[in-house]
Amino acid sequence: MVRSLILLLILAGVSAMRAEMAPATTVVVANGKAPAGIELAKTFMRYRGIPDQNLxxxxxxxxxxxxxSQxxxxxxxPLRSKLLAAGLLxxxxxxxxxxxxxxxxxxxxAPKLSWIVLMHGVPLKIQPSGIKVLGGGKPGIRGDQACVDSELALLATVNLDPEGAKPNPWFQQRTLTPAxxxxxxxTARLxxxxxxxxxxxxQGAWRAEAQGPARSCLCRRRRPLSRRRYLV
Known part of the structure; x- marks a missing residue:
């Protein structure tokens, strides 16, 4: 799968998010046709203490x-079915x-599921279906193209009309109302x-997480590049 830019790494190494993430109620989704993504998932899960059955x-x-349709x-x-069987929905x-x-x-x-982590190899986008909406659809909205991550964030509720935006209650919030x-x-993606x-x-994020905030320092060159001394 071609990736034109890095879509990084919402869960890889942020200490505050690590504290919020509950391993037992976090699931990691990988593509069976992308073996490298499965191995990355296992590496991530071992580091974060996520149970094997949550893959x-x-x-x-x-x-x-x-x-x-895909x-x-x-x-x-199938994801909803597996989450229901696991008791997370x-x-x-x-x-x-x-x-x-x-x-x-x-x-x-209310769902017990707290996080969905999508791995490298899981599709990114949903193409417009071309379905015509009775009444012409919502004003100013054209088509039902969507982001896989955003749609999966809503899997714990009834199926919603994919045309148009739904406000994100997590935006700039640390806690939500129960509803x-x-x-x-x-939902996050690695x-x-x-x-x-x-x-x-x-690995870089985890090293930084383990070391804490980087210390800044100024180092004096022993042999200046000119008559002036440089600090780098």
Whole structure:
């Protein structure tokens, strides 16, 4: 899968986020067709103490952009099913599907799931479906193209209309109301142009986390490059 820029590393090394992340209720999603992403997931999980059973491997496309049908059939529906079986979601997943292939879902209790971490190899984008909305859709909104990460952040609630934006209650907030916390699952991605880039970034972040804030210092050159002395 081609990566044109690094989409780094929301969970790799931030100390404050490490304190907030509960390993038992964090799941890591990897693409079964991207073995390097699975190995990165295992490395990340070992470092963060996330249980092995919280690794969810799904057979996904290796393309960055997928259709709504691919998203629903290979990612959203099976992921919800596995989370329900693990007790991290509580609700009813029906056999009936909407026009985009999403199985009807009705939550019956607040989710225990706290974080979803997507690994290198998981698709990034959902292509517009071309579905025509009765009444012309929302003013100023054209198409239902979407971000995989943002859509998965809403998997604990009923299927919403993908056209248009939904305000993010986590923006500039450390805590949420119980209603908002039950609706939005914090979702992150460990990604980069290559698996080696992702691993280096994780390891660098973890080293910085272990060492604490870097100490700044000024070093005097023994042999100045000119008549003046330089501090670097």
């Amino acid at each position: 969810i491997v799904l057979d996904l496309s290796t393309e960055e952009a997928i259709t709504w 998203y629903s059939d290979t990612l959203l529906n 509580t609700g009813q997943l029906a056999a009936d599907k909407d026009v985009r292939g999403r199985q009807d879902y009705l939550p019956t209790a 908002d916390e039950a609706e939005i699952i914090r 990604d980069g142009p290559t698996p080696a880039d992702v691993l280096r970034s994780m």
